[in-house]
Amino acid sequence: MHGRCNLACRYCYLYEGPDHTWRTRPAAAPAEVLRHTADRIARHARTHALTGLSLVLHGGEPLLAGADTLARFTDDVRARVPADCTVQATVQTNATLLTRDRAAVLARHGIRIGISLDGGSAAHNARRVDHAGRPSWPAAARGARLVADHFPQAYAGLLTVADPTTDPVDLYESLLVLRPPALDLLLPHGNWSAPPPHWGGARHGAWLCRVFDRWWSAGRRETRVRLFEECLALLLGLPAATESLGLQPFDAVVVETDGSIEQVDSLKSAYEGAAETGLDVFRHDFDQALRHPGVAARQAGPAALADRCRACPLVTVCGGGHYAHRYRAGQGFRNPSVYCADLQLFIQHVAGRLAGDTPGTRPAVPASLEGGTP
Numbered sequence: 001m002h003g004r005c006n007l008a009c010r011y012c013y014l015y016e017g018p019d020h021t022w023r024t025r026p027a028a029a030p031a032e033v034l035r036h037t038a039d040r041i042a043r044h045a046r047t048h049a050l051t052g053l054s055l056v057l058h059g060g061e062p063l064l065a066g067a068d069t070l071a072r073f074t075d076d077v078r079a080r081v082p083a084d085c086t087v088q089a090t091v092q093t094n095a096t097l098l099t100r101d102r103a104a105v106l107a108r109h110g111i112r113i114g115i116s117l118d119g120g121s122a123a124h125n126a127r128r129v130d131h132a133g134r135p136s137w138p139a140a141a142r143g144a145r146l147v148a149d150h151f152p153q154a155y156a157g158l159l160t161v162a163d164p165t166t167d168p169v170d171l172y173e174s175l176l177v178l179r180p181p182a183l184d185l186l187l188p189h190g191n192w193s194a195p196p197p198h199w200g201g202a203r204h205g206a207w208l209c210r211v212f213d214r215w216w217s218a219g220r221r222e223t224r225v226r227l228f229e230e231c232l233a234l235l236l237g238l239p240a241a242t243e244s245l246g247l248q249p250f251d252a253v254v255v256e257t258d259g260s261i262e263q264v265d266s267l268k269s270a271y272e273g274a275a276e277t278g279l280d281v282f283r284h285d286f287d288q289a290l291r292h293p294g295v296a297a298r299q300a301g302p303a304a305l306a307d308r309c310r311a312c313p314l315v316t317v318c319g320g321g322h323y324a325h326r327y328r329a330g331q332g333f334r335n336p337s338v339y340c341a342d343l344q345l346f347i348q349h350v351a352g353r354l355a356g357d358t359p360g361t362r363p364a365v366p367a368s369l370e371g372g373t374p
Contacts, residue, residue, distance in 0.1 A: 018268070055089045114159060
């Protein structure tokens, strides 16, 4: 919806990473791009008789486009798709621009509000600053509390990137204060040629294990943690869809502000142009995007994985990890995840807790492996 951000987070893979294509695109998506995008979505829904689709209003900071623009576009998509197709709309924002009026517009138009934070305190968010270097936390905290207090029905939850330099339990509990109905915990984007910060020794996996133990042992579900629930589902042999785990085909594309159809923007953490397809909403439909080699690879399940991954007993749960994290310069994406050791530690830990705390349950993978070198 908007290709710029009012923050200058020091670790941002989009604006501080190797891909600079955002510089050549319009800041905000023009009306003709939004109109053509809504039409392409509707045609795809009709062609495939979809009964539901997910519409994520993203950026940059999408609220720079204006809450009314987000509402009009969402209404346009809903008006164009078949009557029996449900459009689940979410805006992913840093919360600094949220006001009561803007949140009311989003809620009134059935747009749920997801908020990106590094934790529930000023210290956790020290690297989330504006372009003048000023802290974003006061405004972000106000925005998050506004949604929790006054628009709980529109509150989608919080998105946080794991940071092994923080105390995991303290960070998790600080987020609970903001009363999120759901929490997405993501691994920082990195790959074999540009490893993530503080990488090595399965530190990220150990961090996730400690948060999982705190969440699992609470005695009640204080909040949904998508990564944990998806891991448990996969261990029980149930279908689960997440970009970080499992073998389910990934089914998202991005429309940029100039109308370009791209693969998910996390690929921009790998190299310049990694997400490009050469397609756009003016000349191409989403079926053509489905046939693009990069998108097809995300739909191919085990066939797209490295040999070592296909032979691993954790593959049905791990799924090779996040696609962007498999990249190695000169070799492409057919590699294990740079977080292979972390994922192995985390999945085995969750399998062990599941087997130990729920008698009679047999996880789909062993809770321990011989020789555990990934």
